[in-house]
Amino acid sequence: MLYYEFRPEARAKCNMQSNFRRFGGIGLTFIDFLDVDHTETVTLSQAIQNSSEEVSASQDLENEANVLFGNIQGTVVGLRYYTGVVNRGEMVSLVREPQNPYDRNAVMVANVYGSQVGHIKKELAAAMAPIIDGKLAKIEGVVPYGETNKFSMPVILSFWGKEENKNSVLNMLSRHGYKLGPSSGGKAYLSGGQTPQGFLAPSKRLNAVPLTPEQLKGAFDKLFDDLMEDKTREMEPAEAVHTPLLPHQKQALHWMTTRENNNDLPPFWEQKSNLYFNVLTNFAVRERPERVRGGILADDMGLGKTLTTIALIVSNFHNGKPLPLEKSATSDGHSKALQSKRPHEDPATVEDVEQSAVPKKKAKTTKKDKASTSKGTVLMDDLGFAAALGGLTSDGGSKKKKAKKKSSAVASLPLESSSSARATLILCPLSVLSNWLDQFEQHVRVDVKLNVYLYYGAERCRDTDFLAGQEVVLSTYNILSSDFSSKASSPLHKVSWLRVVLDEGHVIRNPNALQSRAVLNLTTERRWILSGTPIQNSLKDLWMLLSFLKLKPFDVKEWWNRVIQRPVTQGDSEGLQNLQALVKGITLRRTKASKVAGKQVVELPDRKVFVEHVTLSEEEQREYDLAKMEGRNVIGRYVKEGTVLTNYADVLAILVRLRQLCCHPRLLGSYAGTGESSTPSELRERLVSKVRLVLGSGSDEECAICLDSLRQPVITYCAHVFCRPCICEVIRSEQEHAKCPLCRSQIKTRELVEYPGEEEDSFSADGKDKWQSSSKVNALMSSLLALRGEDGSIKSLVVSQFTRFLTLLEVPLREHGFTFTRLDGSMNQKSRAKAIEEFQDASPGSPSIMLLSLKAGGVGLNLTAASHVFLMDPAWNPAAEDQCVDRCHRLGQKRDVVITKFIVKDSVEENMVKIQKKKKDLVEKAFGAKSVQDKRQSRIDDIRALMEL
DNA sequence: ACCGCCGGGTGCC
DNA sequence: ACCGCCGGGTGCC
Incomplete structure (x- = not known):
């Protein structure tokens, strides 16, 4: 039997369900089902994982452009062989199983938690398989009724795809004798939305008035507004916080502490008798869904997210109790944060830190002695050590777990019950690293010994016991991702953290990016995202954040897309309400204009903007006009030919030149021109210089694939710039036929040219x-x-x-x-x-x-x-x-x-x-x-407007 | 599955 | 009896 990565929580669920389904939850030992169930569940979850990854990589772009072809009723068979249960109106996912030994067309049906429910019966599967495999349509299922059937149940299948594929899908179905039903008023067959009976009242859905784009925008702007209700209770920070908190910061501290400690169900989960029920997907489980310990602190910048977070770290170790901290003698006080600060700058301090805190046996005992003697302050030293051990065991030894069934079921309980984690990991962009250090120094009392370790620089300490024993470990996304991708195992990924804080958390919004994957792989009890702008471009951004927060079931893309993203982007007002409720439950956002008890949160001084119009000198004007004429000719030709995007690098170069001329004539960089180049190295040089001109100028170019700021920019031979991970994914999925998403010319991985970064330019201004x-x-x-x-x-x-x-x-x-x-x-x-x-x-x-x-x-x-x-x-x-x-x-x-x-x-x-x-x-x-096409068009429009064409 | 399907037993009413 | 009908065994892919 295949043995993939073992996920204890998946098996625990599986056990619960097997009991539930077959024996109504009456205690039969888990063991009976383990051997059958868990290997299957593991391969199954693997299959689901694979299929959803594929979708996100190659089809996601089109996702929003997909239309509903229609619905069909099918049958799920073989229920009695599997443990997955569904409810009336519950959404199910359909996963191709090409390796099935009985039927290569097999299509497996799984519920929201990924437990297998059954198969699509073979005649229908035969019709569906080529459609799924050929990526002609995405098929989604909802079980309308018959959820208690023992042997088979009906399922409504909705077919979604690109308009141009509609006819071939219809043909393929009719060849097998199936005909898509009417797509009830342009809508998919949706589950009820709020009750299991929702299915029975589909007319209600038809009446839902779609929103106009303007309403949608308005709703979006308001999405994070009015989140203040019930979030006005205040909490005093622990003594160790030196800076007095402002009222809105005390509110945030209370809210964050509550989110970490309370036992509320996650959004959209309700308790019904002895079941937990998700009202959006109609999924139910017997065990309590894991709560989300954390959320998004989306306050405007300048409201003190950093201070509030520091207060949280110090004030809420467990259950609202402050972090036990040693008091250091005041004479020695200055060493508080400094001692662990910037070790790469000062090797001597590193020595200090390691001697005092690295749990080499000797150091450990001395510290324990100290702890036991220090008055009243419990130093929970060995807890950190235990946490590190915990991290290690959960990492390896999966095979052993299979043998020791029962005990591992116990071990798979959520961390919190036996938590020994102590350390908070803070990740931030490099630019704010020093700010964090300053703020710790500034806001934590001098006589309190808070270990803040800066995990940064070549000399960083990779000892996981040491890291787990800190109160705070501070590092950057770059360090985390480079550790994550390197061959050696990543220390930060080996520690079981008490809490992980993502500062400027919106940086993980591109799921293809290495740093996003690195962040998702951290092990922690509590998760926080700090971001003044949680949504940068599109609703998709939010998905990654929910995924990080492990907000079930939306951490799985399929459910996010079906339940939130598509309804919202298609203007469904109910979808928007759901989104609003979702965001509301996990986000605290105040702007500078927000009011607490009728008073503005922050009284900021005025801010005035003046525009000063500058008139160029005659000589400057002449030079500018000349460049503009040339540029207009070139771009005008591209516009006429419709090749603006094919020649985008040239176009941008012209624009940058004009912008530079407005500042100073000597800004003009070397530019290789637009002529033909013969040798590959010449071509390469030209590409680099073009892109350097554009990116080096500071213009915030976006990648046409993820529509996000460029990460690891690479240049294609057709001179278009993409994130390396994005374009590589395109090439991987389209193989030899890969074409540039912008101009459709052939592209190959080995022809991608790395952008070397800013030029060490000889340019100087001293002469x-x-x-x-x-x-x-x-x-x-x-x-x-x-x-x-x-x-x-x-x-x-x-x-x-x-x-x-x-x-x-x-x-x-x-x-x-x-x-x-x-x-x-x-x-x-x-x-x-x-x-x-x-x-x-x-x-x-x-x-x-x-x-x-x-x-x-x-x-x-x-x-x-x-x-x-x-x-x-x-x-x-x-x-x-x-x-x-x-x-x-x-x-x-x-x-x-x-x-x-x-x-x-x-x-x-x-x-x-x-x-x-x-x-x-x-x-x-x-x-x-907005589709990619529209974005492209508006880019062209922008350029024409700029050049007055 | 209170089905369909298969295949053996059976054969007027 | 190369059928129909009956009733037991059986059941995903």
Whole structure:
């Protein structure tokens, strides 16, 4: 028998159901069924896993474009051989079983939890198999009634697919004598929605009024609003938190603590007599569905998500009791967080940490002694050790578990009952790493010894016992994914964590990305996502978050798609209500405008935006006009030919050039032009230079496959850029016939060219004789000089997408005696932290200006020392500008914030601002019912508008 | 399965 | 009797 990865919880469920189904839950030992059941269940869950992965990889793009071909009633047979139960109106999934020894057409039927219910009877399976295998349609099932039948039950099958495949599907079915029934009013055969009787009242569904796109957008904007009810109770943090919490932070702490400790059922689960019932899928289980211990803290940036999280860590170890912490002598107090901080910077401190905390036997005993003597404070030292052991055993030894059936059933109980986990793992983008360290230092009392270990840098300690013994381990998504992908086993994946916190958690929204998979594979009791923008582009983003939170059954894509995503994107108001309820149950979101007891959550100083129009000098204008003429000719030709997207790299290059000319004529990078290139290395060089020009300019390009920001960008020979994982998936699924999703030319994995990152460019601005200013530089300088004249203590952010522009600006800044610092994407963690620290320092002589690249660091950065922001060039994405401004317009800002946008008159920049405005109104931005085609078209429209074509 | 199907027993009413 | 009818055995793919 095949033996795949063993999942204890799957078997526990299986046992429960076998008892339930066959013996009404009356105690018969589990053992009788184990040998039969669990091997099958394991292969089964594997099969389901495989099939859903395939769908998500190759078909997901089309998913939203799928239409309902129709419904058909079929029969599920062989019920008595399996343990999976279904309820009236319950959704089931259909899984092809091509290896079935009796019938190669076999189609297996499984319930929401993945337990097999039966098979589709063979005549129908014979008709379905080629349709499923040929990916001509996706078939979904609902059991309308007859759920108590012993031998077979009816199932309503809905066929979904691309319009162009409809006829061949109908033909294939009719060849076997089947005919699709009417698709009741354009809707699938849906399960009731709220009751098992829902099926009996399908007319109710027909009356559901579909929402208009505008209503949908409105509903979406409101999705996270009004989440405040019942979330206004406050909780005081543990003593160890030094900073007093604001009322809304105490509310968040109470809410988070409650979410970690309480026993509420997850959303949409109800208890009915002795069963637990999911009202959306109509699935029921006898055992209590595992609650979601955690959720999404989606407060606006600046409301103190970091502080609240620190308070949670310290205040809710178990059941609302604070984390037991050793008090350290005040004289030694400074070592609190510092001792474990940045070990790669200071090897000496690493030694210190390891000696005191690594559980080498000797160190351990001394620590225990200390614990037993320290007054009242229990140091739960060995718990961490046990947790690490637990992690190890659950990892290996699956074969043994098979032999020791009964005991493993006990071991498969949820962690919480016997939890020994102590440590919280915090993952964040590199840019906010130092912020976390600062905040721990700032907010935790000096005389409390909280072990915060920074798992970062080449010298990081990989000892799992040591890691599990910390109170907090802080690391980045990059470190986690590189550990996860390396051959050696990943230490962070071996620890059983008390809690995992994903800071800026929306970064895991692309399920293809390595870091997403790495995060999903962590073992933890409680899970939190911190994100000011949980949904970036589309509803799909939310799925990954739910998947991380293990919100059953939505962690499985099929159920998410069927129950939430498709209904919502198709404008079903009930679907939207469900989504709303779902989000409400697990999210806390306040904006700066939210009110607590009638008072604004945060009283922030004013913020004003001024647009300063810049007029180019005659010479600059001449150069710009020339470039614009050329560009219009080229792009105009592409538009006429309909080849804008085929030549997208050229188009972007032209646009970048114009934007650069608006800033400074010397910004122009080397550009290899559009001519023919003969040798592969020349071609490669050209591709790289094109893409470098575009990506290096700071424009936030998206991958046309995941429609998300590029990760690990690669360039195809046809000069289109995608995330490596995304395009590789396309090539893998289409094999030799793989075509570029943008221009349909042939692509091959080995022809993908890696984007080498920012050029170490020889470009410098020091040669004074060569220096010349530009109109925009002049505009900035006169503003800065005037500001210095008014009030020398004012600090400013000077923001551009072009790092070269920042470099150019250094010259006049020096010339006029400004002290400045700089933060851009090319800097490592250490120099970033230094730049921020210097800038935030208020003492005289500290820098008054920070040169900031728009994309550097993304959100979370705290630059409250600045109260003026100069946006040197407009961004494609207005949200990026807002985020940038929010770095100083946030909690801690004392002055009114003044934002100055420099826009060159009659240029692409002005057109970009127009497009920005339009985009803000666009429904598309709100929710992703928009197809890839539409997105492509709107890109072309944008370009035409920019070039006034 | 209170079915359909198979195959053996049986054969006026 | 190369049928019909009866009733027991049986049952996914």
